[in-house]
Amino acid sequence: MRIRTLFRSLVILGVLGAAAGWYITAPEKLGAEDLAELANATPDAARGETVFWAAGCASCHADETATGDAKLILAGGQRFETAFGTFVSPNISPNASQGIGGWDLPAFARALTLGVSPDGKHYYPAFPYTAYAKMEPSDIADLWAFMQTLPTDSAASAPHELAFPFTLRRGLGLWKLRYLSDEYVMPAPATPDGERGRYIVEALAHCSECHTPRDIGGGMLEHRWMSGAPAADGKGRIPSIIAPEFTWSVEDIAYYLETGFTPDFDSAGGHMALVVENMAMLSAEDRMAVANYVAALPSEETQ
Amino acid sequence: MTFKLHTRRAAILAATFGAWAIATPVAAQDNMEIVVKARQGAMEILQLNLGVLGNMAKGTVPYDAEVASAAAADFAAVSGLNHAAYWPEGSDADSIEGTRALASAWADGSDFLQIFEQLETASLALADAAGNGAEALGPAIGPVGQACGSCHRAHRARAN
Numbered sequence: 273m274r275i276r277t278l279f280r281s282l283v284i285l286g287v288l289g290a291a292a293g294w295y296i297t298a299p300e301k302l303g304a305e306d307l308a309e310l311a312n313a314t315p316d317a318a319r320g321e322t323v324f325w326a327a328g329c330a331s332c333h334a335d336e337t338a339t340g341d342a343k344l345i346l347a348g349g350q351r352f353e354t355a356f357g358t359f360v361s362p363n364i365s366p367n368a369s370q371g372i373g374g375w376d377l378p379a380f381a382r383a384l385t386l387g388v389s390p391d392g393k394h395y396y397p398a399f400p401y402t403a404y405a406k407m408e409p410s411d412i413a414d415l416w417a418f419m420q421t422l423p424t425d426s427a428a429s430a431p432h433e434l435a436f437p438f439t440l441r442r443g444l445g446l447w448k449l450r451y452l453s454d455e456y457v458m459p460a461p462a463t464p465d466g467e468r469g470r471y472i473v474e475a476l477a478h479c480s481e482c483h484t485p486r487d488i489g490g491g492m493l494e495h496r497w498m499s500g501a502p503a504a505d506g507k508g509r510i511p512s513i514i515a516p517e518f519t520w521s522v523e524d525i526a527y528y529l530e531t532g533f534t535p536d537f538d539s540a541g542g543h544m545a546l547v548v549e550n551m552a553m554l555s556a557e558d559r560m561a562v563a564n565y566v567a568a569l570p571s572e573e574t575q
Numbered sequence: 576m577t578f579k580l581h582t583r584r585a586a587i588l589a590a591t592f593g594a595w596a597i598a599t600p601v602a603a604q605d606n607m608e609i610v611v612k613a614r615q616g617a618m619e620i621l622q623l624n625l626g627v628l629g630n631m632a633k634g635t636v637p638y639d640a641e642v643a644s645a646a647a648a649d650f651a652a653v654s655g656l657n658h659a660a661y662w663p664e665g666s667d668a669d670s671i672e673g674t675r676a677l678a679s680a681w682a683d684g685s686d687f688l689q690i691f692e693q694l695e696t697a698s699l700a701l702a703d704a705a706g707n708g709a710e711a712l713g714p715a716i717g718p719v720g721q722a723c724g725s726c727h728r729a730h731r732a733r734a735n
Contacts, residue, residue: 507733508735509733523633531629532720532723532724533629533720536622537623537625537629538622539720539724539727540728541731542733546728549724
């Protein structure tokens with residue numbers, strides 16, 4: 273008798289536990305306030321282009337070898353090898369069937385800020401929505417307007433190559449509870465462009481995704497912000513951009529973002545060369561704002 | 576123009592060296608260390624001279640037309656070498672130690688050698704501009720940086 277009761281109780285607890293788990297991992301929806309801000313925005317594709325380059329969309333969603341206008345063909349297909357498996361970037365061109373042409377602005381905003389697809393599935397955080405979560409609704413609206421002007425491509429998105437249990441997207445609901453926030457990590461630097469610099473770096477350019485080390489869950493260690501990390505593909509290290517290892521001046525950083533030249537005139541390579549290409553599309557003021565943010569970052573000890 | 580003379584001389588040397596390398600692959604293997612050191616030295620010459628010009632463009636050192644012209648001339652001379660000779664098959668980071676050159680540089684359809692031509696063109700324009708004042712340097716350095724970045728982006732491994 274007692275064993276049967278025990279068994280029954282365990283089953284009931286199990287069902288309740290699973291239901292609770294299902295509930296807390298549910299993909300989030302945009303709040304009424306966010307939807308209202310999006311509806312009231314006056315989209316500007318020209319401003320959206322600045323957002324596009326700062327957020328680095330082409331660096332992951334265009335062909336790896338693309339230059340110039342070819343970068344605007346967001347057919348996806350780039351492969352990102354990580355400890356969790358290989359992620360393949362999807363087609364986000366305005367193509368109605370293979371890209372995101374069938375989406376609307378709220379769906380686009382939900383993807384960027386909550387990491388949820390239009391059919392209610394979690395995206396993997398290889399897509400840096402932990403940064404984009406901090407985006408202003410007006411920038412999202414502007415970016416959406418710009419994306420509509422881009423060439424369409426009919427390449428089908430390839431699936432990611434992951435092993436169980438990482439194939440269970442629902443589990444990302446737990447990951448997001450732990451790691452997804454729309455709050456800034458660092459205070460804005462005291463310079464007049466401090467807020468702008470922090471916004472570009474933390475909300476758009478997502479520098480931390482490479483430059484910050486991660487814990488076993490794959491989330492960034494915010495108390496070791498920008499202190500350098502093993503490269504996600506396992507080949508080498510991404511350098512620290514904070515003291516004491518990093519000693520560049522604000523001018524050095526701004527010059528590097530514009531030209532790719534380090535203070536001793538080595539030239540940026542690998543993925544950072546792509547970042548420089550993006551940064552070169554921004555205004556000098558925006559690059560200086562980024563430089564001010566980076567120069568103001570605290571050393572690991574003082575974090 | 577002196578640059579044509581340098582490239583012609585270099586082409587003759589490289590044609591000789593190149594033919595020799597094909598004829599004696601074993602010797603080329605022995606020479607791999609020298610080849611790698613030579614090309615890294617060439618990169619360092621580019622770096623040093625770009626430093627002179629870049630710092631004048633940035634305003635961190637005062638502009639000097641003679642110094643700038645000399646630096647740009649050396650930069651162009653090295654840019655104009657017959658680069659294929661210093662980047663033989665089998666000298667990539669998967670095959671040998673001590674280089675950051677990725678195997679992608681030798682892949683079918685690679686733009687590796689074209690980028691060197693792009694660099695040479697940009698360096699000749701820089702040499703033309705170098706004597707014309709600090710303001711002329713910045714715009715002339717831009718295309719050089721784009722050439723450097725194009726190659727390093729695809730074909731150079733991380734520093735670690």
